[in-house]
Amino acid sequence: MEKTSTLREILHKASNILIVVHTHPDGDALGSGAAMLIYLRERMGKKADLLLPDSAPEYLGFIAEGVGITDAAVEPQRALELIDGADLIIIQDLNQLHRTEQLAAPLSESKAAKVLIDHHMFPDAGQFSLIFSEPERSSTCELLYYILKDIEGGSISGIPARSLYALMAGMTTDTNNFANSVFPSTFTMASELIAAGVDRDYLLQKIYFSYRENRVRLMGYMQNEGLTILPEGAAYMILTKEIQDRFDLREGESEGLVNVPLAIGNVKISVLLKEADDHFRVSLRSKKGTSAQRCAMKFFNGGGHENAAGGKLFPEKDLGGMKLEDYVKQALLDALK
Numbered sequence: 001m002e003k004t005s006t007l008r009e010i011l012h013k014a015s016n017i018l019i020v021v022h023t024h025p026d027g028d029a030l031g032s033g034a035a036m037l038i039y040l041r042e043r044m045g046k047k048a049d050l051l052l053p054d055s056a057p058e059y060l061g062f063i064a065e066g067v068g069i070t071d072a073a074v075e076p077q078r079a080l081e082l083i084d085g086a087d088l089i090i091i092q093d094l095n096q097l098h099r100t101e102q103l104a105a106p107l108s109e110s111k112a113a114k115v116l117i118d119h120h121m122f123p124d125a126g127q128f129s130l131i132f133s134e135p136e137r138s139s140t141c142e143l144l145y146y147i148l149k150d151i152e153g154g155s156i157s158g159i160p161a162r163s164l165y166a167l168m169a170g171m172t173t174d175t176n177n178f179a180n181s182v183f184p185s186t187f188t189m190a191s192e193l194i195a196a197g198v199d200r201d202y203l204l205q206k207i208y209f210s211y212r213e214n215r216v217r218l219m220g221y222m223q224n225e226g227l228t229i230l231p232e233g234a235a236y237m238i239l240t241k242e243i244q245d246r247f248d249l250r251e252g253e254s255e256g257l258v259n260v261p262l263a264i265g266n267v268k269i270s271v272l273l274k275e276a277d278d279h280f281r282v283s284l285r286s287k288k289g290t291s292a293q294r295c296a297m298k299f300f301n302g303g304g305h306e307n308a309a310g311g312k313l314f315p316e317k318d319l320g321g322m323k324l325e326d327y328v329k330q331a332l333l334d335a336l337k
């Protein structure tokens with residue numbers, strides 16, 4: 001409560017506000033970013049911008065459709081100008097500035113006041129003058145929902161409908177439609193949003209029932225030829241560039257795939273490696289009692305949440321002469337210990 005009144009004051013005083021989210025923005029990053037942006041512009045009449053370190057997946061475009069945001073991968077110069085011009089920077093859905101990659105240095109150098117709104121463990125406290133860091137939240141969208149409600153004095157009737165819709169979208173994707181990291185407050189939020197008129201059916205249509213055919217076919221392929229199961233209780237998939245090209249895969253279209261092997265009774269942890277230029281992007285999911293987060297930190301230069309984590313693997317540097325698959329197996333067996 002005290003922190004939200006501090007935030008309210010900071011927002012009122014600021015005249016040029018920049019919101020920044022993590023690289024490879026997901027639904028929670030884009031949803032929380034768009035929700036805050038729309039709130040600041042429409043409810044508070046502020047000059048505000050949302051900056052993405054790189055492009056959001058096409059299929060999430062509906063969240064911020066027509067809102068006018070900046071993609072640093074497309075407009076690197078404008079990105080730097082926005083950072084330079086801001087007197088307040090709000091960082092959302094990440095705990096460490098390096099998760100904004102090429103923007104981390106200019107953000108760190110900026111003299112603007114910085115506020116963090118996030119739900120990951122281990123925030124980089126030194127970088128921020130005000131921190132909302134609540135790992136016991138399903139998503140940054142959920143945390144932001146309660147912050148905005150608080151700023152509004154306990155009622156959501158003044159929050160623009162597009163903001164509420166974006167918050168519901170990001171909470172839905174980050175919980176994988178209420179499957180992971182759900183708390184009583186998550187259902188309360190959903191209930192209040194539906195009562196306020198947010199069209200959840202339309203949102204589900206956009207997120208889960210609008211795939212391109214190739215995406216479903218790729219999922220089938222990866223669950224057959226692409227899946228290795230270790231009898232100890234782990235599974236991995238390696239999505240090479242060759243396979244991505246063969247299925248004409250676009251950014252974000254492998255989302256959700258890593259969850260599928262957890263449907264198998266004895267599989268406690270699942271990892272998906274997706275080949276990029278000089279590295280693999282790594283996604284990990286685990287069941288209660290097995291730590292995806294620890295595995296991501298120890299073996300894949302990453303982190304995240306206890307049961308949903310991610311990172312990167314640089315074969316040249318990280319494998320120490322091991323074969324890729326052997327490295328992955330060793331990481332998974334370590335996680336099962």
Ligand code: 5GP
Pocket residue numbers: 026099120282283284301302303304305308309310311312
């Ligand atoms: P995903 O598998 O959906 O890409 O990521 C799952 C979660 O892992 C994210 O919500 C985020 O918390 C975390 N994560 C993903 N990639 C990275 C990374 O490169 N570094 C860190 N520290 N966390 C990551």
Ligand code: MN
Pocket residue numbers: 028029093119139140174
């Ligand atoms: Mn998140």
